[in-house]
Amino acid sequence: MTFRARHLLGIEHLAPEEIRTVLDLSEKYVELNRRTVKHSDALEGMTQINMFFEASTRTQASFELAGKRLGADVMNMAMQHSSVKKGETLIDTALTLNAMHPDLLVVRHPASGAVDLLAQKVNCAVLNAGDGRHEHPTQALLDGLTIRRAKGRIQRLTVAICGDIAHSRVARSNLILLGKMENRIRLIAPPTLMPSGIRDLGCEVYEDMREGLKDCDVVMMLRLQKERMDGGFIPSEREYYHRYGLDAEKLAHAKEDAIVMHPGPMNRGVEIDGELADDINRSVIQDQVEMGVAVRMACMDLLARNLRAERGRQAVGVMV
Amino acid sequence: MTTLLTNARLIDPEGLTETTGSLLIENGLIAGIGDAKAPKDADIIDCGGKCLAPGIVDLGVKIGEPGERHKESFRSAGLAAAAGGVTTIVARPDTNPAIDNPETLEFVTRRAAEACPVRIRHMAALTKGREGREMTEIGFLLDAGAIAFTDCDHVVSNTKVLSRALTYARSLNALVMGHPQEPGLSAGAATTSGKFASLRGLPGVSPMAERIGIDRDMGMVEMTGVKYHFDQITTARALPPLERAKNNGFDVTAGTSIHHLTLNEFDVGDYRTFFKVKPPLRSEDDRLAVVEAVASGLIDIISSMHTPQDEESKRLPFEDAASGAVALETFLPAAMRLYHAGQLTLPQLFRAMALNPAKRLGLPQGRLAEGAPADLVLFDPDAPFVLDRFTLNSKSKNTPFDGQRMEGRVLATWVAGEQVFKAEA
Numbered sequence: 001m002t003f004r005a006r007h008l009l010g011i012e013h014l015a016p017e018e019i020r021t022v023l024d025l026s027e028k029y030v031e032l033n034r035r036t037v038k039h040s041d042a043l044e045g046m047t048q049i050n051m052f053f054e055a056s057t058r059t060q061a062s063f064e065l066a067g068k069r070l071g072a073d074v075m076n077m078a079m080q081h082s083s084v085k086k087g088e089t090l091i092d093t094a095l096t097l098n099a100m101h102p103d104l105l106v107v108r109h110p111a112s113g114a115v116d117l118l119a120q121k122v123n124c125a126v127l128n129a130g131d132g133r134h135e136h137p138t139q140a141l142l143d144g145l146t147i148r149r150a151k152g153r154i155q156r157l158t159v160a161i162c163g164d165i166a167h168s169r170v171a172r173s174n175l176i177l178l179g180k181m182e183n184r185i186r187l188i189a190p191p192t193l194m195p196s197g198i199r200d201l202g203c204e205v206y207e208d209m210r211e212g213l214k215d216c217d218v219v220m221m222l223r224l225q226k227e228r229m230d231g232g233f234i235p236s237e238r239e240y241y242h243r244y245g246l247d248a249e250k251l252a253h254a255k256e257d258a259i260v261m262h263p264g265p266m267n268r269g270v271e272i273d274g275e276l277a278d279d280i281n282r283s284v285i286q287d288q289v290e291m292g293v294a295v296r297m298a299c300m301d302l303l304a305r306n307l308r309a310e311r312g313r314q315a316v317g318v319m320v
Numbered sequence: 321m322t323t324l325l326t327n328a329r330l331i332d333p334e335g336l337t338e339t340t341g342s343l344l345i346e347n348g349l350i351a352g353i354g355d356a357k358a359p360k361d362a363d364i365i366d367c368g369g370k371c372l373a374p375g376i377v378d379l380g381v382k383i384g385e386p387g388e389r390h391k392e393s394f395r396s397a398g399l400a401a402a403a404g405g406v407t408t409i410v411a412r413p414d415t416n417p418a419i420d421n422p423e424t425l426e427f428v429t430r431r432a433a434e435a436c437p438v439r440i441r442h443m444a445a446l447t448k449g450r451e452g453r454e455m456t457e458i459g460f461l462l463d464a465g466a467i468a469f470t471d472c473d474h475v476v477s478n479t480k481v482l483s484r485a486l487t488y489a490r491s492l493n494a495l496v497m498g499h500p501q502e503p504g505l506s507a508g509a510a511t512t513s514g515k516f517a518s519l520r521g522l523p524g525v526s527p528m529a530e531r532i533g534i535d536r537d538m539g540m541v542e543m544t545g546v547k548y549h550f551d552q553i554t555t556a557r558a559l560p561p562l563e564r565a566k567n568n569g570f571d572v573t574a575g576t577s578i579h580h581l582t583l584n585e586f587d588v589g590d591y592r593t594f595f596k597v598k599p600p601l602r603s604e605d606d607r608l609a610v611v612e613a614v615a616s617g618l619i620d621i622i623s624s625m626h627t628p629q630d631e632e633s634k635r636l637p638f639e640d641a642a643s644g645a646v647a648l649e650t651f652l653p654a655a656m657r658l659y660h661a662g663q664l665t666l667p668q669l670f671r672a673m674a675l676n677p678a679k680r681l682g683l684p685q686g687r688l689a690e691g692a693p694a695d696l697v698l699f700d701p702d703a704p705f706v707l708d709r710f711t712l713n714s715k716s717k718n719t720p721f722d723g724q725r726m727e728g729r730v731l732a733t734w735v736a737g738e739q740v741f742k743a744e745a
Contacts, residue, residue, distance in 0.1 A: 012519075089632070089635070089636065090636065090637065091635055109637070111637030111638070111639050111640060112520060112521035112522050112591070112637070112638065112639065113520065113521075113522075113590070113591030113637050113638045113639075114637035116590055116591055117591065117635075117636075117637060131521075132521050132522075132637075132639070133521030133522075134520060134521030134522075135521070169521060172518075172519070172521060195517075195518035196513040196514055196515075196517070196518060196524065196526070197513070197514035197515030197516070197517070197518050198515070198518050200515040201515065201518075201519065
């Protein structure tokens with residue numbers, strides 16, 4: 001078992017065996033979460049602070065539940081309403097919190113790179129819960145776990161990522177993770193929502209959805225991020241749905257046993273057909289939510305182990 | 321006061337030659353060159369075979385007065401310039417408030433004269449408040465000493481306003497400096513679009529925004545006949561229109577910044593905000609094309625685009641951080657990277673850093689010739705060092721070269737024959 005990271009800032013910094021370690025440990029927590037008594041003492045006595053500079057219900061709830069099930073003292077801070085409004089800088093906020101001796105800091109921020117910046121200033125483990133359009137590592141890990149459980153493996157699969165790729169941190173983290181695990185990745189989006197130069201990252205780029213979905217094992221839909229768009233990326237939602245919304249007809253181009261994923265929250269009738277999203281034979285969207293809690297428990301458990309080890313070394317004066 | 325500098329490697333950007341010899345300074349002017357003989361009372365300085373070149377004329381330096389003196393004052397900028405071999409600072413008007421009326425111009429002229437050990441000339445804004453709505457009092461400002469007119473990185477997007485300002489400037493034979501950029505395309509951008517921007521999730525601007533900007537500005541030049549200088553050309557695609565314009569005989573020149581010549585987009589790495597400049601750093605292909613354009617003379621001028629920013633403006637998420645880097649002191653060592661890479665010779669470098677800017681501004685500096693002002697820099701192009709940003713004279717320490725290995729050190733600087741800087745032995 002290998003997992004050396006001090007923080008979880010992005011998939012970019014993880015080695016394939018570290019990803020496998022997270023997924024393997026997550027399996028144990030999936031089992032735990034299905035019991036009536038869902039308690040472990042991995043984070044007993046530790047303090048976890050969830051700092052969300054951007055509104056979030058699902059991810060924050062998932063992290064909160066994960067921390068509580070591991071026995072941590074969890075505090076939620078909705079930063080978009082607090083000191084940020086009074087003009088405090090990110091660094092000052094970080095230093096203030098650092099003085100309260102948290103052990104795990106879960107951070108979501110609207111600016112790319114903000115979580116990296118914050119991690120440089122605190123001496124606890126930092127988990128990136130999404131920074132701007134950069135990365136959302138726990139989402140990619142939970143998607144990886146969902147795929148592995150549904151398909152029995154996470155290698156040599158053809159995975160299509162469809163929709164608003166330009167504004168999506170989920171797409172970036174998944175692209176990196178699936179690439180590291182040696183899968184074939186296709187990106188499908190209207191050209192206005194496709195980031196430039198993305199072809200150089202080792203994926204296939206499609207503008208036609210039916211063509212792109214051909215023989216895929218996994219279809220990963222993305223939410224159209226209306227709140228990040230400053231106008232005019234697509235002509236209208238109905239044209240978008242017509243050309244890029246996933247419905248049974250378009251899905252028929254993928255493999256017969258292809259699974260459908262969506263990081264949520266869904267815009268039914270914009271990027272995905274409502275009935276298809278609820279089809280228990282194809283859609284694993286509910287599984288993704290379940291895996292989310294387990295993956296976050298595993299990540300925090302591993303980071304806490306490294307944190308304890310590091311503090312132990314510091315206490316006995318070993319040079320790190 | 322007579323000084324003889326002997327045993328120097330003389331860098332002549334006019335003749336594009338390097339020779340060994342001596343140089344005589346008398347009454348603030350270069351009085352003899354080559355095998356000049358000294359009168360009996362002359363101070364004799366042995367240059368030890370090191371390079372002696374005309375002092376750098378730096379077109380486009382931001383100084384924090386008025387408004388942001390905590391970032392840079394005339395004093396600190398002047399000390400940094402002297403230590404960097406910059407003997408003439410051409411200051412930008414993007415201060416707060418902007419230098420857009422004769423009173424403000426007189427204020428900065430007086431402050432600079434009191435505090436700055438090197439020569440300093442001021443540019444004024446082309447439109448009031450650099451807002452692109454009304455032209456400034458170009459005539460009064462010229463009378464008060466403005467050397468050129470520019471709204472710096474603000475693009476005058478209203479072409480009617482711009483055409484009137486340029487026409488008026490043409491009637492007074494004033495030089496206008498513009499920032500070639502399509503403001504709509506580049507709105508909100510923090511990097512150049514491409515693989516790197518996409519991977520980092522940062523908003524990028526297509527390099528085409530610069531090409532569209534230069535095309536539009538060329539139309540305005542053709543329409544008004546104004547003397548025009550592009551402050552920073554940083555992409556390969558902007559070079560053909562520039563070449564066409566020069567071949568068609570328009571009175572245009574172009575500059576670029578030392579950072580765009582020595583760094584590329586990947587240097588930003590993990591969101592290092594000291595590498596955030598405006599326009600953003602470009603691809604390696606663009607960088608090489610621009611270096612080549614400097615060598616061929618298509619791009620006339622290299623500037624430091626010195627832009628001091630304090631820690632608070634830089635210690636922010638990349639998108640929110642301020643743009644700009646200090647460069648007065650690192651200008652020459654950074655330029656030596658191009659020399660050591662075999663891409664530009666020393667005379668070519670000083671043609672772009674001293675001779676051409678002086679010529680464009682109608683100044684007598686920038687030459688190693690009899691009768692020219694004795695504004696000189698003595699430097700060792702090979703001296704290695706590791707840059708520590710806290711050793712810089714600038715009040716702001718936002719250099720992208722912090723911790724990097726550099727080659728090339730300024731040993732001494734003279735302005736009008738007076739030594740204003742001497743390196744510690």
